[in-house]
Amino acid sequence: MPRITLYSKPGCHLCEDARSVVDDVVGRLEASISVSVEEIDILGDPALQTRYGEEIPVVLIDGKMHTYWRVDPARLEKALKELS
Template structure:
């Protein structure tokens, strides 16, 4: 079953850049080692007023299959554990 990681970001956000790097790295490792089907969707909250209102002070935000995983900083080990639990 495919899974989706959603990353809410906005331009010029250094924490978003850090989160993107961690998400990409961890998803790549988990896909290779656990053969987990994970798609990553990145959405700019500035393109959607509702997202901007909801997440404006919390970005970056990471959702796994639509459920909040974390915001502000992504802990790579915790994120990897959460993805492996999907397998």
């Protein structure tokens, strides 16, 4: 099962957009692929703030960087299908 990690922070409009894209893609795929999604607020961890503070939102798939700032739905869907 692919695992998506979304690093975000409150009040970030790009984070809201990324969350929406992730939710839409996962929702479309749920009949054929089971995907777990975890969203982590970087403000709760100084190390994450240092690492991702200027790049959020950040999307990882199975712990590997997929994208940051903007999430392309077609690219995300393709990456998830390749892992299934």
